[in-house]
Amino acid sequence: MKLIQHLSDISDDYEGYIVDVWGVLHNGETPYSGAIDAIGQLKRTGKKCVLLSNSPMRASHVSNQLEAHYVLTKDLYAGVVTSGEATHEYLKLQPKGLKLYYIGRDYFFQAIQDLVESGHIDIVEDVS
Numbered sequence: 001m002k003l004i005q006h007l008s009d010i011s012d013d014y015e016g017y018i019v020d021v022w023g024v025l026h027n028g029e030t031p032y033s034g035a036i037d038a039i040g041q042l043k044r045t046g047k048k049c050v051l052l053s054n055s056p057m058r059a060s061h062v063s064n065q066l067e068a069h070y071v072l073t074k075d076l077y078a079g080v081v082t083s084g085e086a087t088h089e090y091l092k093l094q095p096k097g098l099k100l101y102y103i104g105r106d107y108f109f110q111a112i113q114d115l116v117e118s119g120h121i122d123i124v125e126d127v128s
Contacts (some may be wrong), residue, residue: 001031003104005028006034006038007038007042008038008041011042011045011047012067014047015047016047016048016049016050016078017042017047017048017049017050018049018050018052018081019039019049019051019052019077020042020048020051020052021049021051021052021062021066021080022053022054022055023057025039025051025070025072026069026070030070031051031071031072031113033117034098036070036071036076036080039072039077040076040110040122042067042076042090043075043076043077049077049078050078050079050080050081050124051063051066051077051079051080051081052080052081052082053081053082053083054082054083055082055084056075056082056104056108056111057081057082057084057086057108057110057111058082058084058085058088058117059079059080059081059082059085059086060080061110061111062080062082062084063080065082066069081089083107084111085111087111087112088111088112088115091112091115091120091121092120094116094120094121096120097102097119097120097121097122098121098122099121099122099123100118100121100122100123100124101124101125101126101127102125113116
């Protein structure tokens with residue numbers, strides 16, 4: 001088994017990469033040394049990179065945060081996939097008027113707020 005020390009050890013082996021955000025690119029405060037440069041190197045060598053996050057926020061929100069806080073510009077990667085985006089897309093596919101009981105922090109509610117405001121989903125206050 002080959003022990004991989006750096007992304008550059010395998011960067012020529014594949015056309016695309018899925019890179020986790022939290023714990024791989026940053027620690028919640030600062031980017032890890034060389035992490036942003038590694039994403040830039042993938043771009044410079046024609047590799048595709050998709051960022052993956054379990055954030056309950058929409059992909060555009062996470063992308064904007066990465067750019068503002070970690071100087072990871074949107075031109076360096078092909079896209080962002082988040083659990084919030086996947087949830088939003090799933091809920092959009094459901095019949096209009098779906099009733100949901102929301103469990104989560106108020107801040108994260110914005111990921112589905114447009115679906116509530118449009119009447120596509122209905123948030124109930126009582127789980128019964």
